[in-house]
Amino acid sequence: MRALLQTVGKALDHDVSILILGESGSGKGYLAEAIHRSGGRRDEPFVQVDCAAIPPDLFESELFGYEKGTFTGAEARRVGRLETAGRGTVYFDEIAALAPAVQAKLLRAVEERRFTRLGGGATVRLEARVISSSSADVEAALRRDLLYRINVLTVTLPPLRERREDIPALAEEMAAAAGKRIALDAMELLASHEWPGNVRELRNAIERAALLEDGDTITSASLPLASPAQIVTAASREGWTLEELESRYIREVLRRTKSNYSRAAEILGINRKTLLEKRRKYGLE
Numbered sequence: 001m002r003a004l005l006q007t008v009g010k011a012l013d014h015d016v017s018i019l020i021l022g023e024s025g026s027g028k029g030y031l032a033e034a035i036h037r038s039g040g041r042r043d044e045p046f047v048q049v050d051c052a053a054i055p056p057d058l059f060e061s062e063l064f065g066y067e068k069g070t071f072t073g074a075e076a077r078r079v080g081r082l083e084t085a086g087r088g089t090v091y092f093d094e095i096a097a098l099a100p101a102v103q104a105k106l107l108r109a110v111e112e113r114r115f116t117r118l119g120g121g122a123t124v125r126l127e128a129r130v131i132s133s134s135s136a137d138v139e140a141a142l143r144r145d146l147l148y149r150i151n152v153l154t155v156t157l158p159p160l161r162e163r164r165e166d167i168p169a170l171a172e173e174m175a176a177a178a179g180k181r182i183a184l185d186a187m188e189l190l191a192s193h194e195w196p197g198n199v200r201e202l203r204n205a206i207e208r209a210a211l212l213e214d215g216d217t218i219t220s221a222s223l224p225l226a227s228p229a230q231i232v233t234a235a236s237r238e239g240w241t242l243e244e245l246e247s248r249y250i251r252e253v254l255r256r257t258k259s260n261y262s263r264a265a266e267i268l269g270i271n272r273k274t275l276l277e278k279r280r281k282y283g284l285e
Helices: 001-008 028-038 056-064 080-086 100-112 144-150 164-177 184-192 198-212 228-238 242-256 261-268 271-281
Strands: 018-021 046-050 091-095 115-116 123-125 130-132 154-157
Touching: 001 028, 001 154, 018 028, 018 261, 028 091, 028 130, 046 080, 046 242, 056 080, 056 100, 080 091, 100 115, 100 144, 130 144, 164 184, 184 261, 228 242, 242 261, 242 271, 261 271
Parallel strands: 018 130, 018 154, 046 091, 091 130
Antiparallel strands: 115 123
């Protein structure tokens, strides 16, 4: 990560386009915004374009904007994302999801550094830096000439499992934001997990644990990664009562079975009616 950030640092005050590759949840969006906030454009807008979320037939109007009367419902001029970005940064998240027809239009705007609003004739200059990201194969998904334009500098974010030394610092920062600290047994569990969902999964686990914990400390039992054995170990360390141990164990089994009460009752060795009674008793609705 230090080497990656040193490479990115050399491009902060230059107008080169940057392509960030990496698995889903690895932090590509955070890196894109960090690049913007650390360079000379920090006081200008940072505009994100979720390429996978915008339907192809609406993408042009979202990107370039339109003039009043261009189509039914266009009651006033609308400024597009490229124009909104001004001299800041426009970030194309999951750019490999762009439809081929849209790719051609984006290429022209990026190549010529200008575009026109739909239904308009006036030229608008594209002054923003372009940062893109993808968790998919960009070479297979994008036309080659567009790929050349957006990847003057390409960086690849390693998955969290390949930078485990970052986990404690990330976890502590996330926990602190929720007003919690992390117990040693919980940190050991976090550091040993594979994290297929990367930083996004880690954040979800910490936020969930922070909600479940009544005190100011996140223990292994409140993490969605805990095994029954780890719950028992945590119980002995924390001095839980038998009822506290039982409620946490039942909650964990329900989570793992996605609230399939018949399956959870089978795992717990009790009947479904007893499980429902315990659910009400411990407030596990």
